[in-house]
Amino acid sequence: MSEIGLADGPVDDGRSLPDVARPVRNALVDGPILRTLLSLAWPNIIANSAGICVVIAETSYIGRLGIEALAAMALVFPLVVLTMTMSGGAMGGGVASAIARALGAGDTERASTLASHALLIALLFGATFMIGMLVFGPHLLETLGGRGAVLSHAVDYVQIFFGGAILPWLMNSMAGILRGTGNMKLPSLMILSSALLQIVLGGTLSLVLGFGMRGVAAGALLAFCVSISVMGWYLFSGRARVRPKLRGLQISRAMFADILKVGAIACFSPLQSVLSIAIFTHMLAGFGTAVLAGYGIGARLEFMMTTVAFSIGMASVPMVGMAIGAERIARARRIAWVAGMVSFVSVGALSTGIAIFPQLWVDIFTQDESARSAGRHYLQIAAPMYAFIGLAISMYFSSQGAARVIGPVLAQTVRLIFIAAGGSYLLRQAATESDFFMLASSSMVLLGVLTLASVMLTRWGTKPAALQLRPAVLAAGRSSGSQPPPRVG
Template sequence: MSEIGLADSPVGEGRSLPIAVKPMRNALVDGPILRTLLSLAWPNIIANTAGTCVIIAETSYIGRLGIEALAAMALVFPLVILTMTMSGGAMGGGVASAIARALGAGDTERASTLASHALLIALLFGAAFMVGMLVFGPALLELLGGRGAVLSHAVAYLQIFFGGAVLPWLMNSMAGILRGTGNMKLPSFMILSSALLQIVLGGTLSLGLGLGMRGVAAGALLAFSVSISVMSWYLFSGRARVRPKLRGLKISRAMFADILKVGAIACFSPLQSVLSIAIFTHMLAGFGTAVLAGYGIGARLEFMMTTVGFSIGMASVPMVGMAIGAEQIARARRVAWTAGLVSFTTMGVLSTGIAIFPQIWVDIFTQDESARSAGRHYLQIAAPMYAFIGLAISMYFSSQGAARVIGPVLAQTARLVFIAAGGSYLLQHAATEGEFFLLAAASMVLLGGLTLASVMLTRWGSNPAMIELRPAALAAARNPGSQPPPRLG
């Protein structure tokens, strides 16, 4: 028997009797977990598959620019990934978490105000990335091992892409707002459209018009602009569950804090992940351009596979967040375990297949046999361990929904220390490239195991701040027919 609520029905003058009415259902809070999770995840998976096509297409036509351009992309790729994962998976997840928890508690007004503050955060962080990378980016690329033509290609890409760094931050924050409401379809459709447009524009500008690496970067920014335009129209036209406030908006520290207590801490996770890749890239640079290019090809597969974990994990954020907001802690936990298992299994099957037949991936990007050999070698060793990356990503996103991200971030710290210490040891002992690839694989297992353990050991549930923010409407919804307590004083 379904639950019923009570409403007043007039009977005669000045009298009323309760009648039974069905409350509004919310599948994110009371629907079947696996089916709801997959229904939210599949639009993300389709969209991120298109993102994979961008990776393949970009690497393919960058390869036509020469092996130096391919090695340059391996250098600049960690910085691009840092921007996209920090604005999307980290801060975007923090935005989605805050809005989902507000909606789960029944406070739509708060969710709308949070959306406005999320856009302000995007503008500030985007500007900071723009200035920081334009000023310090070239020196950083040189520090990572860029020299000669490789460095020139990398700087050319960096100057264009990070000159418009505000755009990916705005795009991913708007997507986070929509995902926090449970709307996965529109952000995913925009990612799909943006990916297809990016392939056409990037290829046309880089090869067709001869702009090289600058054309690849400009194509990405133009595609982002289209997505921003459509999502802005959808949000500000009132078609979403929340509408960012502009008129009469009062800047609130509490609103910033609600987003940043998840998003700012979560930003350390992709930062440490990119530092791990950067350190590893720097170590491999000593083996020559071919090995660096081969590793870059393999790292792009890792990024492609993480989109699967991202799709599933991001779908868990509103489910966990709304369950936490509604104080359904046991359900929030079940969502996290389900998402983790699905992510681990899916990524494990796909990446193991690539490890068995690495030429399917490697041969797409280059005709240089030495780079192909290095790429195949890396994938045979590291690719099966991508399953643990998927587990870590899913647990990370579920922790965002619960506003408990310190554990997964510390797991990334442990991986960073492991790679730095292990890599230093290998360098001192003149290790082979294969031994460095084994180090990368072992670090993935470490990350997945520690992230899972952190979620298991972290207490989820209400804290005084959450209780303080919870509106009386939630209590009324749980006890239909009751009246909120009177305000005193």
């Protein structure tokens, strides 16, 4: 029986309850919010720092393949980000939320069954991405503005990476299961190991063995396989708090619904985010390869900065989820505010520093002066506003923990419309690249403010008067021959 989500005290029937029903203090439900949040976030931050190294290393050795390969990565990057954020941040967050809420309510059996259904969802979504991108990927890249050698490089990457699209979905689903139990260390260790391996394999296959963009993609997939093997062994060996069931598993619509009511809706957030980037990329393609490559360098910094918010936000999911499961609504909201403020301040401080000294980032990736100039220009305008992206990401994850994600998703919808409408207007006005960079910057502020407002206006939890007993206490009451008191509300 889980130690999480038990009632505040034992049932007094004149006898002591069995040890299994004794309340045990759990830091995620009872501990200091900031300290607990940071203790869960730091493994994610360390692991994602390795992910940042992957971003830097990949962009660096892709730059050695030529400016066409660098521009091709700017086309491919939104599609890769979509896959990783949908499988990790969106559906993975939905998985973590469902499991955390089950454990918060003291129902370990339900949490284990949810884990099995999460893996089935990963297989289905991964196969869908694989088939969709292999069939429609080349046409999509051409629609985004890929031509000639740029398009050829982009197609090479897509065919390999999305040919193994099931792997990132499985990896991130397993990570979501573990995070839902409050275990941040093992998924983070796997991300760290996978990142280091990806750097070595990607560089070797692309540059040393001469496979180019195909080698970069293959290196990522091989690294994912290692993470899947280790986390799969840990889950199915019974070492985790939950153990996915395979034998005798009965498919349940209710289990799918518990995950998908958060994960499926949450998937629209990264989808709209990537659509925003794709539309913006298509508009910038008209300014030439150098501007497109410079923007791609800047977009990678945005991805790097938001991994900080991702680390903090993912740490808030099990904390909020267990608080919701234990009917601690006020605590769940405090967790969200603390996580949002930490993300806003940390991302803002780092990105503002880069905006002041953009050459520290841009000059790493290319020797082409026109691309460097475009990259520096973009960062000077947009980078300080990454703080609002950090705020939005953190609030989005906290909303996943509370199973209330519609507000943050609608905020992304408004941002998408803002970029599409604003970009269309700028194109008609023959605007400069600076005008488009200002559009991107303004959209970040809009997203952060609207996401914060949506969380403030959304009701979390059940009816305030509802008092729900935990399964362990109900079982103990039945075993002692007493009847549980009636539910109020």
